[in-house]
Amino acid sequence: MRYLPHTDADVQSMLRSIGHEALGDLVAHVPADLRRRAAIELEAGRSEPEVLERLTALASENRPLEKTCFAGAGAYPHHVPAAVDTVISRSEFATAYTPYQPEVSQGTLQAIFEFQTMVTALFGLEVANASMYDGASATAEAVLMARRLRPKAGRVLLAASLPPAYRQVVRTYLEGIGDFVAEDVSFGPDGRVDSAALDRALAGAPVAAIVVGYPSYFGVIEDLRAVGERARGADALLVTVTPEGMALGLLREPGAVGADIAVGEGQSFGLGLSFGGPYLGLFATRERFVRSMPGRLVSETIDDRGRRGFVLTLATREQHIRRERATSNICTNQGLCALAATVYLALAGRTGLRALADRNARRARHALRRLCDGAGAQPVFAAPFFNEFAIRLPAARRRWERALAVDVIAGVPLGDAYPELEDALLLCVTEVHALSDIERLVEALRP
Amino acid sequence: MSGVGPERNRGISLAEPLLFERGSAGRVGIDVPPLDRVEREVEPVPAELCRDDLESLPELSEPEVLRHFLRLSQWNFSAATNFYPLGSCTMKYNPVLDEQVARLPGFARLHPAVPDAFAQGALGLMAELERMLAEVSGMDAISLQPAAGAQGELTGMKMIRAYHAERGDPRRTVLIPESAHGTNPASSALCGYQVVPVPSGREGMIDPAAVAKLADERVAAIMITNPNTLGLFEKDIVRITEIVHAKGAQVYLDGANLNALLGVAKPGHMGADVLQFNLHKTFSTPHGGGGPGAGPVGVRQHLADYLPTPRVVRTEHAWTRSDAAPKSIGRVHGFFGNFGMLVRAYAYILALGGDGLERATALAILNANYLRHHLEDAFELPYREPCLHECVFSDRRLEPFGVRTLDVAKRLLDYGFYAPTIYFPLVVSGAMMIEPTESESRETLDEFIAAMHTIVAEAREDAERLKAAPHLTRVSRLDEVRAARHPVLRWRPRSESA
Numbered sequence: 001m002r003y004l005p006h007t008d009a010d011v012q013s014m015l016r017s018i019g020h021e022a023l024g025d026l027v028a029h030v031p032a033d034l035r036r037r038a039a040i041e042l043e044a045g046r047s048e049p050e051v052l053e054r055l056t057a058l059a060s061e062n063r064p065l066e067k068t069c070f071a072g073a074g075a076y077p078h079h080v081p082a083a084v085d086t087v088i089s090r091s092e093f094a095t096a097y098t099p100y101q102p103e104v105s106q107g108t109l110q111a112i113f114e115f116q117t118m119v120t121a122l123f124g125l126e127v128a129n130a131s132m133y134d135g136a137s138a139t140a141e142a143v144l145m146a147r148r149l150r151p152k153a154g155r156v157l158l159a160a161s162l163p164p165a166y167r168q169v170v171r172t173y174l175e176g177i178g179d180f181v182a183e184d185v186s187f188g189p190d191g192r193v194d195s196a197a198l199d200r201a202l203a204g205a206p207v208a209a210i211v212v213g214y215p216s217y218f219g220v221i222e223d224l225r226a227v228g229e230r231a232r233g234a235d236a237l238l239v240t241v242t243p244e245g246m247a248l249g250l251l252r253e254p255g256a257v258g259a260d261i262a263v264g265e266g267q268s269f270g271l272g273l274s275f276g277g278p279y280l281g282l283f284a285t286r287e288r289f290v291r292s293m294p295g296r297l298v299s300e301t302i303d304d305r306g307r308r309g310f311v312l313t314l315a316t317r318e319q320h321i322r323r324e325r326a327t328s329n330i331c332t333n334q335g336l337c338a339l340a341a342t343v344y345l346a347l348a349g350r351t352g353l354r355a356l357a358d359r360n361a362r363r364a365r366h367a368l369r370r371l372c373d374g375a376g377a378q379p380v381f382a383a384p385f386f387n388e389f390a391i392r393l394p395a396a397r398r399r400w401e402r403a404l405a406v407d408v409i410a411g412v413p414l415g416d417a418y419p420e421l422e423d424a425l426l427l428c429v430t431e432v433h434a435l436s437d438i439e440r441l442v443e444a445l446r447p
Numbered sequence: 448m449s450g451v452g453p454e455r456n457r458g459i460s461l462a463e464p465l466l467f468e469r470g471s472a473g474r475v476g477i478d479v480p481p482l483d484r485v486e487r488e489v490e491p492v493p494a495e496l497c498r499d500d501l502e503s504l505p506e507l508s509e510p511e512v513l514r515h516f517l518r519l520s521q522w523n524f525s526a527a528t529n530f531y532p533l534g535s536c537t538m539k540y541n542p543v544l545d546e547q548v549a550r551l552p553g554f555a556r557l558h559p560a561v562p563d564a565f566a567q568g569a570l571g572l573m574a575e576l577e578r579m580l581a582e583v584s585g586m587d588a589i590s591l592q593p594a595a596g597a598q599g600e601l602t603g604m605k606m607i608r609a610y611h612a613e614r615g616d617p618r619r620t621v622l623i624p625e626s627a628h629g630t631n632p633a634s635s636a637l638c639g640y641q642v643v644p645v646p647s648g649r650e651g652m653i654d655p656a657a658v659a660k661l662a663d664e665r666v667a668a669i670m671i672t673n674p675n676t677l678g679l680f681e682k683d684i685v686r687i688t689e690i691v692h693a694k695g696a697q698v699y700l701d702g703a704n705l706n707a708l709l710g711v712a713k714p715g716h717m718g719a720d721v722l723q724f725n726l727h728k729t730f731s732t733p734h735g736g737g738g739p740g741a742g743p744v745g746v747r748q749h750l751a752d753y754l755p756t757p758r759v760v761r762t763e764h765a766w767t768r769s770d771a772a773p774k775s776i777g778r779v780h781g782f783f784g785n786f787g788m789l790v791r792a793y794a795y796i797l798a799l800g801g802d803g804l805e806r807a808t809a810l811a812i813l814n815a816n817y818l819r820h821h822l823e824d825a826f827e828l829p830y831r832e833p834c835l836h837e838c839v840f841s842d843r844r845l846e847p848f849g850v851r852t853l854d855v856a857k858r859l860l861d862y863g864f865y866a867p868t869i870y871f872p873l874v875v876s877g878a879m880m881i882e883p884t885e886s887e888s889r890e891t892l893d894e895f896i897a898a899m900h901t902i903v904a905e906a907r908e909d910a911e912r913l914k915a916a917p918h919l920t921r922v923s924r925l926d927e928v929r930a931a932r933h934p935v936l937r938w939r940p941r942s943e944s945a
Contacts, residue, residue, distance in 0.1 A: 045800030059553025061568030276782025336735030
């Protein structure tokens with residue numbers, strides 16, 4: 001087998017040198033009844049071309065459509081610069097582990113330090129961790145952190161306009177931890193959090209945090225100042241959730257408008273769509289909360305000759321030291337994905353990211369206008385949006401299905417997650433969609 | 448300290464400042480074409496909702512960015528470039544073919560919200576991988592959704608909790624051996640359980656009598672790692688799981704060390720009710736500098752209804768995603784888990800086949816026993832029972848020279864080897880946990896053995912040099928205490944950080 005260096009002669013001589021005759025001797029102490037039934041009934045191994053052929057066949061059974069796929073809903077199509085993949089393909093990065101030995105892991109450590117710096121800049125907050133699994137679990141971890149910071153509160157308020165999957169993950173994480181529940185707060189006709197509903201929800205027992213999308217699942221840009229004032233009035237934390245990281249290239253940084261914890265999904269920064277993962281959970285907060293924060297952290301320090309270097313730090317928050325009293329059970333981060341995002345953000349940089357985010361917002365606006373003019377659509381919500389928006393049109397689901405027949409994925413029907421929006425579609429338009437692709441979309445949805 | 452002068456270079460290890468210390472105003476590494484007329488005409492996002500600037504992001508061209516990160520890459524040891532005997536982490540060879548297949552456009556560019564009909568290859572691959580994992584483990588049903596081993600643990604414990612709750616028998620405690628990974632108690636706590644430690648027996652294994660004494664009707668589950676973190680097979684595993692089951696509790700088997708078991712024993716036959724698979728260990732997906740991993744969970748039939756949704760199910764003609772599982776604990780991931788890692792693991796299993804997986808385990812065990820045999824005259828071996836895929840030494844014999852495990856670990860770096868896992872498990876003082884995996888040749892193992900013997904000689908002859916190691920790395924020992932006391936967690940412009 002090509003991955004295994006041992007020849008039969010190697011095996012024999014190694015066995016002899018340790019006083020054994022057969023490989024089976026080394027497991028003779030395992031109960032015989034278990035060994036007897038342990039054989040693995042799978043097909044024989046395959047050569048490299050055979051594996052490639054099988055995987056290529058499976059890949060070809062998928063139909064990404066790419067430029068005529070207008071689905072967002074938590075995963076966003078953006079161009080991935082070639083340099084990103086070149087860097088993360090380096091075996092020195094890809095096949096290292098968590099940098100336990102900093103002297104020979106400075107590449108990984110410096111890159112994480114750069115990542116943390118860029119995430120704090122995007123969110124306008126003082127500290128960011130080395131990443132979480134994805135936007136959904138980052139949201140759940142933010143809720144758990146809010147619970148630690150507000151131990152007397154028994155509730156967290158989740159905007160109903162957060163991605164449905166994120167709200168489900170939060171509820172899974174909260175199940176069973178006792179006396180702490182998540183309540184949904186509805187959205188108003190403009191798509192933003194309904195302030196009257198929020199006031200009613202806050203009037204009850206103490207609330208640890210208000211969690212809102214920024215932008216929301218519907219692409220809507222929340223009025224964070226207004227929500228933040230209500231949070232402060234109720235001594236609750238404001239947690240913002242950004243499912244589309246690209247929005248941070250354009251929108252006001254959440255930390256500057258009241259967010260105490262800001263999390264998000266970094267998939268847009270150089271990670272492909274990859275059928276939903278691996279993605280990248282972003283997590284930032286205020287400096288005074290750092291010791292309640294989950295996840296790995298990298299700090300600058302010096303070596304014993306005074307040279308700058310980087311190390312993992314504040315490990316006393318973590319499971320391998322603190323065990324059942326840790327801030328989280330998370331063990332690693334999403335290392336290579338964080339590296340991809342770091343490369344992406346370094347390439348796009350100060351001017352490129354802004355220009356790209358601006359183009360996304362403008363192209364989406366153009367698409368909405370064309371859908372209204374050309375396909376009889378109406379925007380569902382009046383509040384400003386980023387690169388994703390909900391439209392209402394008669395027989396939405398039937399038209400969506402008809403579009404599939406001409407190889408256009410006209411977004412995601414909203415009725416499954418929001419029965420009151422049965423006649424609505426959620427569409428995302430980014431820089432990968434050419435103006436001609438948008439015309440195909442309009443054509444496909446025409447009555 | 449920064450700067451790029453030659454005095455900061457050592458050999459071919461090139462200096463490289465932070466991204467933020469490089470570049471020039473106006474430089475950019477991507478080209479964004481000018482706006483089209485129709486884009487200029489639309490109403491933009493209102494200015495009061497927009498940020499002023501992204502001034503802390505770098506301003507660099509593409510070649511500068513590439514050089515920056517390629518230089519950084521050269522500062523890392525990795526499993527591809529160095530022997531990486533990090534115990535419990537299974538740093539085996541990560542086939543480069545798997546990187547290629549995960550990047551096939553049909554996988555890499557597939558949006559997770561496409562209708563099932565557009566994702567038949569992806570869903571079929573997931574279903575087939577579930578079947579393969581069930582076969583190697585003896586479990587009945589699998590969810591691929593957890594993004595990492597620790598999330599797999601959390602998922603498994605949530606299922607156990609839901610199972611007891613459904614039966615109207617909520618339980619309070621979880622038994623966890625002292626030698627367990629820290630994730631076990633942390634995951635249990637996240638499910639609202641109180642942790643009850645189980646002491647290790649004299650031989651480094653769990654004593655069934657100790658379990659019998661602790662097992663009562665309050666116990667929801669026991670979490671067992673087998674082979675345990677000493678690399679020892681829990682020889683009484685079947686008896687232990689019977690004791691626990693007799694009290695109505697469940698058995699969570701931590702699959703972190705599954706690489707020792709393929710073809711040797713199946714967790715399903717040991718009495719495991721839940722098991723997580725660390726695809727980044729046993730099934731060879733790259734560790735990525737600390738993720739992304741993948742931590743699927745397998746369960747016996749009585750827990751299958753509690754698995755996370757969505758599930759991949761077969762209808763008459765096609766694969767489909769189903770949320771129809773009223774008892775499910777719900778989602779743990781925004782989509783279906785780390786799909787790209789699933790593709791890699793699937794390709795790995797195809798390449799090895801059933802026989803190859805068994806052979807890999809046999810050779811991993813051979814390599815560990817070979818190292819153990821050839822190092823036990825130089826280092827104290829606190830537990831002498833036969834080991835499986837890893838072995839654990841202590842630094843006791845080095846004490847007279849004032850040398851500790853940390854010094855051995857740092858000196859190994861000078862010899863071009865990554866260090867073992869150190870100071871874990873906690874039941875061994877000054878532990879060095881060595882896991883060679885099946886990927887290393889006899890020659891590499893011999894070089895490692897020689898280096899370890901040389902280090903023992905150095906301890907006797909020149910302990911001070913040893914305690915100042917590493918000497919040949921880019922930086923020497925880093926001040927971790929300073930970092931913990933005064934953490935600097937982001938770069939700031941000089942004017943701001945003063």
